[in-house]
Every structure is written in structure tokens, then in C-alpha cells.
Amino acid sequence: MLPIPADIFTEPEDVSPDGLANLGPLRRLAGTWQADKGIDINPKAEGPERRTFIEHIRMDPIDPQANGPQLLYGLRYHIHINTPEEDITFHDQVGYWLWEPATGLIMQTLAIPRGQVLLASGKAGPDDRAISVTAKRGDTAYGICSTDFLEQAFRTDAYRCDITFNDDGSWTYLIQTELFVRGAPFNHHDTNTLQLIAPPKLNPLAAIVNDRAAGGGPAA
Numbered sequence: 478m479l480p481i482p483a484d485i486f487t488e489p490e491d492v493s494p495d496g497l498a499n500l501g502p503l504r505r506l507a508g509t510w511q512a513d514k515g516i517d518i519n520p521k522a523e524g525p526e527r528r529t530f531i532e533h534i535r536m537d538p539i540d541p542q543a544n545g546p547q548l549l550y551g552l553r554y555h556i557h558i559n560t561p562e563e564d565i566t567f568h569d570q571v572g573y574w575l576w577e578p579a580t581g582l583i584m585q586t587l588a589i590p591r592g593q594v595l596l597a598s599g600k601a602g603p604d605d606r607a608i609s610v611t612a613k614r615g616d617t618a619y620g621i622c623s624t625d626f627l628e629q630a631f632r633t634d635a636y637r638c639d640i641t642f643n644d645d646g647s648w649t650y651l652i653q654t655e656l657f658v659r660g661a662p663f664n665h666h667d668t669n670t671l672q673l674i675a676p677p678k679l680n681p682l683a684a685i686v687n688d689r690a691a692g693g694g695p696a697a
Contacts, residue, residue: 488543496538496680499550501576501603503583505642507552507677510534515558515669517567520631520658530567531559532669536574538680549584551575578603584619585610585638592624595636612636632657647672 558568597610
């Protein structure tokens with residue numbers, strides 16, 4: 478992290494409107510992805526359960542975001558997962574992947590409709606072929622927040638997401654979530670390899686700038 482400047486209000490000038498061009502290592506995640514051989518290991522009363530799942534992920538570039546002098550580029554994502562045996566959604570998740578070019582900071586925000594959110598962080602170079610982010614329960618900077626029920630029955634103590642970008646353009650993730658289930662630790666983990674099924678679209682500002690340039694109007 479860079480030292481916080483005396484002026485925490487002034488936003489950077491001459492910011493590139495092109496989200497895709499400024500995503501650093503996250504550029505390889507942009508687009509729509511699918512796979513049908515994901516593996517989930519989750520806790521059940523009888524013991525660990527292994528499930529195969531079908532996954533669809535859409536990651537759309539967003540406009541540049543500023544916290545005063547801090548500048549972030551990112552992707553808004555939605556994950557939808559089903560299993561071959563059931564029609565009902567197995568897992569639904571939304572959030573953002575964010576990149577700070579000035580420091581190499583990567584962040585993932587995560588929200589699931591069972592009453593849990595988190596903010597995870599890591600560091601990487603713009604051309605890295607692997608990235609990792611982590612979060613811990615109780616951390617006020619990059620932490621995990623859950624409902625009372627989840628805290629008591631399925632407490633999440635730590636989260637780690639490792640992503641590897643493969644030579645064929647696909648990417649593979651391993652997510653490990655350290656749970657405390659009824660007084661006992663449990664490593665809940667998921668893995669999958671996603672294939673691109675649709676290229677990414679431009680972020681809204683980049684699309685406006687491109688349309689104006691093509692029409693001969695003034696650029697933003």
C-alpha cells in the first residue's frame with residue numbers, strides 16, 4: 478500500500494476510460510465463462526459430500542473507480558451454479574474483482590444470498606499467470622461477515638481463492654473456505670476450469686467514448 482497523501486479528496490486526472498485495457502492480471506477473467514465438471518466438497522451431517530456442478534460466470538468491465546487519489550479498475554461478476562441432479566440453484570454469487578495499477582493490489586468482493594459477504598485481497602503484477610486473494614474472520618480491512626446462524630452453525634474463519642490462467646485461454650480456480658461446523662474444523666473447497674463462451678463488452682464509459690469518436694462528436 479502506498480502512503481496515504483495529505484490530500485485524500487482530489488481524484489486523479491487524465492484517467493483512461495478503457496476498463497479492459499487497465500485490468501492488469503484481471504484482464505484474462507473478462508467475458509462469459511462456462512464449465513460442467515466443477516467439484517464441490519461440503520459438510521453434511523453424515524460427513525463430507527462431493528458434488529459435481531455446472532457453472533456459468535459473467536464478468537463485465539466497469540468504469541474506473543476513485544477513492545480520492547486511489548484509482549481502481551474492475552469487473553462486476555455474477556456466478557450461477559446448478560447440479561446435474563437438481564433444477565434449483567445450487568449457488569448464486571455476485572461481486573467485483575478490482576485492480577489498483579499503482580500498487581498491484583487485487584481485491585474480490587463476494588456476496589451470497591445466505592447472509593454472507595467478504596472482501597479478500599492479494600498482490601500481483603500486471604502479467605502474472607496466477608493470482609490469489611485471502612480474507613479472515615475478524616479482520617477489519619479484508620474480512621468476512623455472516624449472519625448469526627452461520628456464525629453459530631457454519632462459522633467461516635478464512636477464505637482463499639487461487640486462480641491459474643491456462644495456456645489455452647481457460648482459467649482454473651481453487652477456493653478453500655475454512656469452516657468451524659458444530660465445534661469441528663472443516664475445509665470446504667471448490668475447483669473448476671472455465672472456458673470462454675462470449676467475449677467481454679466494453680465498460681459504459683469506453684463505449685460512450687468510442688461511439689462519439691465513430692460519430693465524429695466530441696470525446697468525453
